[in-house]
Amino acid sequence: MSRGYLPPSGRERRAVRRRAFVDSLPVLMGYTAMGFVAGSLLAAKAGVSFAPLWAFLSGGLCVSGTLSFAIVQPVAERVGIWAIALMLAGVNFRYVFYGWSMLGAWKDVRGWRKFLLVLMLTDENYALETACKYKDPGRRTFYCLCLSAMNLSYWVAGLTSGAAFVSILRRALDPSVIAKYTSGLEFAMAALFIVIFTDQAKGFFAHGK
Amino acid sequence: MANDFTYMAGVVAAGFAVTFFFRAVPFLLFPAKGGNIPPWIEKLGAMVSPVIILGLIFYSYSSLEWRTPWPYIAGIATAAVELLTRNSLAGIIAGTAIYMSLLAAGCSSGPSSITYDAANPLMRITVNGIVFGGKDYVTPREAVKRLEQHRIPHDATIHVGVDPDFTDNRALWVFHHNYLNKAGYTRVVFVHERRAEAVKMKKRPGANNNRPPRR
Numbered sequence: 001m002s003r004g005y006l007p008p009s010g011r012e013r014r015a016v017r018r019r020a021f022v023d024s025l026p027v028l029m030g031y032t033a034m035g036f037v038a039g040s041l042l043a044a045k046a047g048v049s050f051a052p053l054w055a056f057l058s059g060g061l062c063v064s065g066t067l068s069f070a071i072v073q074p075v076a077e078r079v080g081i082w083a084i085a086l087m088l089a090g091v092n093f094r095y096v097f098y099g100w101s102m103l104g105a106w107k108d109v110r111g112w113r114k115f116l117l118v119l120m121l122t123d124e125n126y127a128l129e130t131a132c133k134y135k136d137p138g139r140r141t142f143y144c145l146c147l148s149a150m151n152l153s154y155w156v157a158g159l160t161s162g163a164a165f166v167s168i169l170r171r172a173l174d175p176s177v178i179a180k181y182t183s184g185l186e187f188a189m190a191a192l193f194i195v196i197f198t199d200q201a202k203g204f205f206a207h208g209k
Numbered sequence: 210m211a212n213d214f215t216y217m218a219g220v221v222a223a224g225f226a227v228t229f230f231f232r233a234v235p236f237l238l239f240p241a242k243g244g245n246i247p248p249w250i251e252k253l254g255a256m257v258s259p260v261i262i263l264g265l266i267f268y269s270y271s272s273l274e275w276r277t278p279w280p281y282i283a284g285i286a287t288a289a290v291e292l293l294t295r296n297s298l299a300g301i302i303a304g305t306a307i308y309m310s311l312l313a314a315g316c317s318s319g320p321s322s323i324t325y326d327a328a329n330p331l332m333r334i335t336v337n338g339i340v341f342g343g344k345d346y347v348t349p350r351e352a353v354k355r356l357e358q359h360r361i362p363h364d365a366t367i368h369v370g371v372d373p374d375f376t377d378n379r380a381l382w383v384f385h386h387n388y389l390n391k392a393g394y395t396r397v398v399f400v401h402e403r404r405a406e407a408v409k410m411k412k413r414p415g416a417n418n419n420r421p422p423r424r
Contacts, residue, residue: 091265187280193269
């Protein structure tokens, strides 16, 4: 018998929110730092006008670290949109495997709540959501919602501030100076993939045993 | 500018459509069903994901200085720090910092600047590609990018040295018209053989050798 999705009330809600905030603190560090790097990379290397706007939109709508890093090089070369979409399909194919374990817990959630939950099935957020200690659907969904909203705000803030920072520097400094001091920053993308790969390989071997 | 705007809007829209679609796949396939992930999908995920990410690692290395050992050193350091500290952010920061400091210390295959000297060719076309300076082969697109990066003025005469063993005139034409001219470098000279020789000046006895040379 399913009680369906009922948001918890009063004191319960506050406790869940606090729990979610404490759990999101490591992500706060990660998302703001990675977002800042990805945003500055976009503003420094992609060569587009209004970089902070694009950082804000792509941060809020795509919410994917791999995407934010992976689009910089193709955008700098003005690769066609279909080709970029195809590449991103390869990059983000792994997200297909994330929603399955949440099917049961979220099945009665509707509207913008469901949109936010699906949008925020990112690597870090998913890891926290699967590790959630609340078993009843009400508190669990509310916990996931709080976590999603918090992590989304961290990511958007990091990405936009990074892009804005470099855009302002571009006004003040010579482009060659910026090119000199951001040279090698593109390794962050490779490092992100290496870290994801070692994580998955570790999980694969642990699972195999 | 407006073109840029629609392009970036398209990129963001494509990113949103692709990413959101993939995340929504389970909810679209089984909207009412609860329960756990089917075991075959779990197995497939555990197999497919690392392979895709491995491909992405190769892809991301293509935009690095992959002919030098430095990105590989930084990559190993990234994985090592990540495994030791169990903190992915520490690994990323350590690897990127190592790579950036290696490049800053001069460990790079490319020249840090193109010395612009009208008498000598900026680049040299050989059978293998286009050469800047010493051993650094680049593609025509990269060659134009470097000219732009180093702010070589559009009205500068670009002297392109052509190796004597390079006989493909069509490739020269393509490079001239499709790359240099399109980028705005309209004054291109192909130097097929350099006959200029350095002449050693001898000091004349009795002459005022401290006098600045006549222009």
